[in-house]
Amino acid sequence: MIGYLARRLLYVVFTLWLVTVIVFLVTHLLPGNVAVMILGQYQNVEQLRALEATLGLNDPLPVQYWRWLRGILHGDLGTSVVMDRPVAPILWERIERSAPVAVGALLVTALAGIVLGTVAAVHENRPVDHVVSIASFLGISVPEFFWGIVLILVVSGYFELLPSSGYVSPTKDLFGWLARLVLPVITLALTLVAHTSRLTRSSMLDVLRSQYVRAARARGLPERSVVYRHALRNALLPTVTVLAGNFGWLMGGLVVVETVFAFPGLGGLLVFAIQQRDIPLVEAAIVVIAGFYALANVAADVTYTYLDPRIRYSDMR
Amino acid sequence: MSEAGAGPRLARGRAVRGWAVVRGRPALAVGGAIVIAMAMLAVLAPWLVRYPPTEFHVVDRLTPPSVLYWFGTDEFGRDVYSRVMIGTRLSMIIGCLAMAVCMAVGTPLGLLAGYVGGRTDEVLMRGLDILMSFPSIIFGMLILTVTSPGPFKTALAVGIVYAPMIARIARSVTLSIKEEDYVAAARSRGESHFYILFGEILPNTWAPLTVEASLRVTFAILAAAALSFLGLGAQPPETDWGLTIAEARKFMTVAPWIALFPGAAMCLTVVGLNLFGDGLRDALDPRVARRSRG
Numbered sequence: 001m002i003g004y005l006a007r008r009l010l011y012v013v014f015t016l017w018l019v020t021v022i023v024f025l026v027t028h029l030l031p032g033n034v035a036v037m038i039l040g041q042y043q044n045v046e047q048l049r050a051l052e053a054t055l056g057l058n059d060p061l062p063v064q065y066w067r068w069l070r071g072i073l074h075g076d077l078g079t080s081v082v083m084d085r086p087v088a089p090i091l092w093e094r095i096e097r098s099a100p101v102a103v104g105a106l107l108v109t110a111l112a113g114i115v116l117g118t119v120a121a122v123h124e125n126r127p128v129d130h131v132v133s134i135a136s137f138l139g140i141s142v143p144e145f146f147w148g149i150v151l152i153l154v155v156s157g158y159f160e161l162l163p164s165s166g167y168v169s170p171t172k173d174l175f176g177w178l179a180r181l182v183l184p185v186i187t188l189a190l191t192l193v194a195h196t197s198r199l200t201r202s203s204m205l206d207v208l209r210s211q212y213v214r215a216a217r218a219r220g221l222p223e224r225s226v227v228y229r230h231a232l233r234n235a236l237l238p239t240v241t242v243l244a245g246n247f248g249w250l251m252g253g254l255v256v257v258e259t260v261f262a263f264p265g266l267g268g269l270l271v272f273a274i275q276q277r278d279i280p281l282v283e284a285a286i287v288v289i290a291g292f293y294a295l296a297n298v299a300a301d302v303t304y305t306y307l308d309p310r311i312r313y314s315d316m317r
Numbered sequence: 318m319s320e321a322g323a324g325p326r327l328a329r330g331r332a333v334r335g336w337a338v339v340r341g342r343p344a345l346a347v348g349g350a351i352v353i354a355m356a357m358l359a360v361l362a363p364w365l366v367r368y369p370p371t372e373f374h375v376v377d378r379l380t381p382p383s384v385l386y387w388f389g390t391d392e393f394g395r396d397v398y399s400r401v402m403i404g405t406r407l408s409m410i411i412g413c414l415a416m417a418v419c420m421a422v423g424t425p426l427g428l429l430a431g432y433v434g435g436r437t438d439e440v441l442m443r444g445l446d447i448l449m450s451f452p453s454i455i456f457g458m459l460i461l462t463v464t465s466p467g468p469f470k471t472a473l474a475v476g477i478v479y480a481p482m483i484a485r486i487a488r489s490v491t492l493s494i495k496e497e498d499y500v501a502a503a504r505s506r507g508e509s510h511f512y513i514l515f516g517e518i519l520p521n522t523w524a525p526l527t528v529e530a531s532l533r534v535t536f537a538i539l540a541a542a543a544l545s546f547l548g549l550g551a552q553p554p555e556t557d558w559g560l561t562i563a564e565a566r567k568f569m570t571v572a573p574w575i576a577l578f579p580g581a582a583m584c585l586t587v588v589g590l591n592l593f594g595d596g597l598r599d600a601l602d603p604r605v606a607r608r609s610r611g
Contacts, residue, residue: 141584146584150577252453
């Protein structure tokens with residue numbers, strides 16, 4: 001177990017290193033000088049030279065890369081050009097705001113997706129099943145940003161139930177904080193709930209047809225116990241993996257959803273940084289997001305091996 | 318997918334069989350009809366608009382749908398119907414272009430990895446895994462960071478983002494084709510690797526890959542729309558679904574029609590493509606179909 005975890009974490013480190021290489025190459029090799037992008041059309045030669053010197057753009061690429069990587073390893077993620085502040089504290093503040101949204105969405109997804117999928121499978125080909133199937137089909141066909149806008153229209157605009165955008169600190173106004181969390185969480189979860197319920201339904205159907213479920217029924221166990229004690233546990237294996245794998249989708253969705261709801265989190269920060277051409281901020285945000293994603297994937301694998309005793313760690317590379 | 322090798326001489330038979338396939342499968346028929354309709358709208362958009370899509374009707378700002386303006390007008394008094402038509406065209410072009418880029422980048426990589434195998438395969442596939450370790454929208458944003466945005470750059474970025482996915486499929490198809498007799502025959506004739514790869518294997522990967530591409534073109538369309546929504550796609554005065562919706566956000570409570578109509582067009586297209594894709598998968602692989610339909 002320890003060896004397996006160590007190997008996986010080593011692989012994460014390797015992945016993250018390559019991510020830094022890719023991020024660096026893309027931001028430094030693609031046509032378009034960073035200094036020119038930052039200054040936009042209002043540049044003059046002196047400003048350009050000065051900024052190039054500040055950013056160290058005149059050094060050879062490997063030197064620049066090494067300086068950046070060494071900074072990251074020392075916890076220094078660079079300095080935001082636009083805000084003129086170190087990137088790390090900015091990122092940290094945004095992560096603290098986004099984490100409840102992401103975790104909330106993941107919880108809603110897990111709960112709603114599994115419940116809906118199970119209900120649909122148990123009531124196969126009956127009205128409940130059809131309703132869930134159609135709803136989840138719509139769910140995967142409509143992108144988050146459109147769901148978000150429709151929710152704003154209905155919930156905030158028409159019924160005036162919840163605020164449509166913004167953020168307040170939970171220490172200042174706990175209720176206001178929660179109220180502004182609801183719509184982003186729902187929006188983010190909708191697509192994932194659809195995916196999860198479809199997946200749970202089909203794996204549940206497979207399991208319900210298996211020999212051991214038939215055996216359990218033949219022994220005269222009550223249907224409730226057959227479904228929840230015998231079938232569901234095994235049907236959830238693929239769902240768990242996919243849930244953790246969904247984390248990456250969640251990070252991407254966060255960017256869009258935070259923009260829709262003007263929520264000042266990690267995703268909103270990335271969009272801001274890209275619009276402002278704040279390259280150090282963009283680089284750091286993307287590396288951090290990729291890091292979360294990689295760790296989530298490890299967590300998925302570990303959970304899976306833990307849940308499924310058939311898999312031995314030694315078999316896995 | 319087994320029809321791959323049927324060849325053109327069965328064209329007529331294929332059309333008849335095509336009808337038989339559609340008849341028992343409402344999803345395929347409905348999805349196909351929606352996709353064809355939306356594609357026609359996209360092609361015919363320049364003739365379907367009722368006003369120039371960028372023309373201002375200052376007197377008629379933010380008017381609700383009416384006989385004059387079928388889908389209402391936006392904050393500048395531009396006709397939303399005309400903008401949806403033109404936007405649908407641009408969005409569809411971006412989606413198809415992205416898929417083309419995806420195939421052009423992913424297929425050769427997958428072919429190479431599957432055919433050569435060994436170290437090359439390992440390195441290529443690990444590399445692609447790493448690329449896939451970025452959430453797709455984030456990767457697209459990264460590519461678009463350093464260039465000034467535009468619809469074709471978005472298509473290129475989305476294509477690159479989803480290329481690893483196609484490469485994986487191309488690789489697995491290649492792995493199975495590699496063992497076929499005709500490849501062994503070509504090898505024993507002493508044909509070059511280049512010929513075997515592009516003359517023997519590539520033509521036979523075409524059918525399964527096209528199916529995959531058509532199943533996943535919704536990813537490309539939705540990713541491009543999201544990037545556009547974030548301001549990294551079409552630039553005003555040009556427009557597509559994502560940008561129209563982004564611009565309409567501010568007026569959501571006063572003039573919801575500006576966002577709802579392009580949104581509906583987008584959802585209809587994606588629903589159509591998904592229905593069509595599911596139907597196609599059912600038709601091609603009855604085993605999967607029975608399982609997923611129960």
